[in-house]
Amino acid sequence: MATYTLNTPLTEDAVRKLKVRDMVTINGIIFGIRDLTLIHIFDKKNDSPVSLRGAVLLHTAPSLKMAEDHWEPICVGTTTSGRMDRFTPGLMEKYGVRAIIGKGGQYQGSLDAMKKFGGVYLAIVGGAAAVETKQIVEVEKVYFEELHPEALYQFKVKDFGPLTVAMDSHGNHLYFDVKAQAEKKLPEIYKRLGIPV
Amino acid sequence: MRVALQKAYEKETHPTAKEMFNIIMANVEMADRDDMLICQDTGLPIYLVKVGSKFPVDGARVAAALKEGAKQATLEYPFRGSSTHPVTRVNPQTSVGEGLPIIYWDFVSESDCLDLLMIPKGSGSENMSAMKMFIPADGVAVIKKFVVDTVLQSGSNPCPPGVIGVGIGGTADLVTKLAKEAIARPVGSHNHDPFFAKMEDELYEAINSLGLGPMGLGGDVTTLAVHIEWAHTHITQNPVAVNTQCWPARRARAKIYADGRVEYGF
Numbered sequence: 001m002a003t004y005t006l007n008t009p010l011t012e013d014a015v016r017k018l019k020v021r022d023m024v025t026i027n028g029i030i031f032g033i034r035d036l037t038l039i040h041i042f043d044k045k046n047d048s049p050v051s052l053r054g055a056v057l058l059h060t061a062p063s064l065k066m067a068e069d070h071w072e073p074i075c076v077g078t079t080t081s082g083r084m085d086r087f088t089p090g091l092m093e094k095y096g097v098r099a100i101i102g103k104g105g106q107y108q109g110s111l112d113a114m115k116k117f118g119g120v121y122l123a124i125v126g127g128a129a130a131v132e133t134k135q136i137v138e139v140e141k142v143y144f145e146e147l148h149p150e151a152l153y154q155f156k157v158k159d160f161g162p163l164t165v166a167m168d169s170h171g172n173h174l175y176f177d178v179k180a181q182a183e184k185k186l187p188e189i190y191k192r193l194g195i196p197v
Numbered sequence: 198m199r200v201a202l203q204k205a206y207e208k209e210t211h212p213t214a215k216e217m218f219n220i221i222m223a224n225v226e227m228a229d230r231d232d233m234l235i236c237q238d239t240g241l242p243i244y245l246v247k248v249g250s251k252f253p254v255d256g257a258r259v260a261a262a263l264k265e266g267a268k269q270a271t272l273e274y275p276f277r278g279s280s281t282h283p284v285t286r287v288n289p290q291t292s293v294g295e296g297l298p299i300i301y302w303d304f305v306s307e308s309d310c311l312d313l314l315m316i317p318k319g320s321g322s323e324n325m326s327a328m329k330m331f332i333p334a335d336g337v338a339v340i341k342k343f344v345v346d347t348v349l350q351s352g353s354n355p356c357p358p359g360v361i362g363v364g365i366g367g368t369a370d371l372v373t374k375l376a377k378e379a380i381a382r383p384v385g386s387h388n389h390d391p392f393f394a395k396m397e398d399e400l401y402e403a404i405n406s407l408g409l410g411p412m413g414l415g416g417d418v419t420t421l422a423v424h425i426e427w428a429h430t431h432i433t434q435n436p437v438a439v440n441t442q443c444w445p446a447r448r449a450r451a452k453i454y455a456d457g458r459v460e461y462g463f
Contacts, residue, residue, distance in 0.1 A: 001212070001213075021213060023216070036286075060237070061237065061277060062237060062277070063234070063237055063275065063276060063277040065275065074234070074274075074275070075233065075234040075236075075237040075276075075277070076237060077234075077236050077237030077238065079238070079321070080320075080321050080324070080354050082354065103321070103353065103354075103356065103412065104321070104352070104353045104354040104413070105352075105353060105413075123353075123412065123414060125217055125220040125221060125224070125411075125412055126236075126321055126353075126356040126412060126443070127221070127224070127235065127236040127319075127321075127356045127443055127444055127445045128220050128221060128223075128224035128235075128236075129224070129233075129234060129235065129236045129237045130224045130227040130228040130231070130233040130234065130235060131220060131223055131224045131227055133233060134227065134231075134233075149277050162216065162220070164213060164216070164217075164414055166414065174414055174415070175352060175353055175413055175414070177415075178352075178408065178409055178410070178413060178414060178415045179349070179352055179409075179413075181408055181415070182349055182407040182408055182409055183349070185406060185407060185408065186345075186349070188406075189345060189403045189406050189407070190342065190345075192399075192402075192403065193338070193341045193342070193345070193399060193400075193403055194337075194338055194341075195338040195339075195341055195342045196338060
């Protein structure tokens with residue numbers, strides 16, 4: 001279990017070094033994205049207005065308020081990544097995205113894409129939105145503003161994390177491992193509860 | 198909830214899980230200190246209302262006031278409005294709408310109190326809800342299996358470790374409501390019926406044996422408590438429901454008395 005501080009945009013080398021259970025802190029830019037943003041880009045064919053090469057994405061729908069001429073974060077937290085699973089291969093292949101920050105993890109297709117293109121999934125503590133909001137220095141830009149709170153957000157961050165590497169570019173998947181371990185224990189648990197196996 | 202989280206942190210032995218707890222505790226402290234939201238998903242507003250028989254009340258006005266209050270809080274803070282049209286997905290940005298907020302009414306004899314318990318229920322956990330109409334021949338074992346399997350399948354998604362609410366009996370709708378009432382109980386409290394209290398302990402031990410841990414990344418603590426609420430059911434039915442509550446488990450309570458006093462706090 002190693003600890004890394006990474007600056008964006010991320011290189012393929014930096015990402016391929018990461019292994020599950022490593023801890024990562026991010027400095028630079030992260031992009032907030034979620035269901036509707038991704039449907040807008042992929043299904044409704046609106047190209048991303050900003051380069052996502054080497055980008056770190058965050059699955060979020062933030063509370064922001066407009067203060068004079070700029071957006072200020074009120075509460076930026078993380079949403080369940082499983083819903084955005086089908087978009088990850090496209091994000092990595094077409095747009096060159098290197099890391100996705102979220103909660104709950106994604107599935108086999110995303111894991112395969114991470115292996116092929118050099119990507120990683122970084123788990124955040126869901127619900128810990130106060131900590132997350134404080135690590136956002138500035139809302140630099142909001143693209144597809146009409147989709148707010150599901151627009152594409154460009155956040156400047158300082159010491160964003162710590163995040164746990166939960167899916168790496170070597171085919172390791174921490175959530176799958178933890179679940180597989182739990183499944184092994186099931187027969188014994190069922191027995192204790194008097195459940196016929 | 199804070200006490201339960203602190204105890205769980207002390208019990209936890211896995212390094213990754215300890216780190217998850219560190220962030221959870223730091224988040225609670227920061228939200229308190231700087232008056233920030235603990236989680237951005239302020240969810241859908243649910244009210245459990247108990248009306249005392251000696252409390253003079255106009256139910257329709259209470260319902261209207263709760264709806265207006267949820268809307269005002271959303272617009273004034275402002276929270277992210279999380280309610281949306283189920284088909285057009287148009288978000289009124291108010292947290293309320295058709296059929297919302299959800300208000301459950303109950304009545305208490307000899308009480309002069311209007312007891313309002315509010316749960317802003319986020320969706321990471323609510324999306325992991327499950328209900329199943331088993332048959333009497335399936336017995337009690339199938340209920341326990343359903344609860345354990347549901348928690349395992351939910352994995353990291355409901356932001357564990359929170360509270361697992363279980364409904365047993367009733368009808369398809371009542372069993373689901375019972376599961377929701379179960380998560381609203383004080384954390385770690387037991388059902389008044391010794392049979393179900395024992396089942397709560399058994400399921401608590403079983404779920405924590407899974408080793409899913411905080412945020413499903415592995416650890417000793419997968420849930421802080423299992424609460425069961427039950428009702429009689431039909432002779433042909435054997436319903437069970439699971440409602441999961443995430444670790445922030447936000448709720449607020451106001452007790453209004455007939456003489457005008459108001460008590461806040463859970």
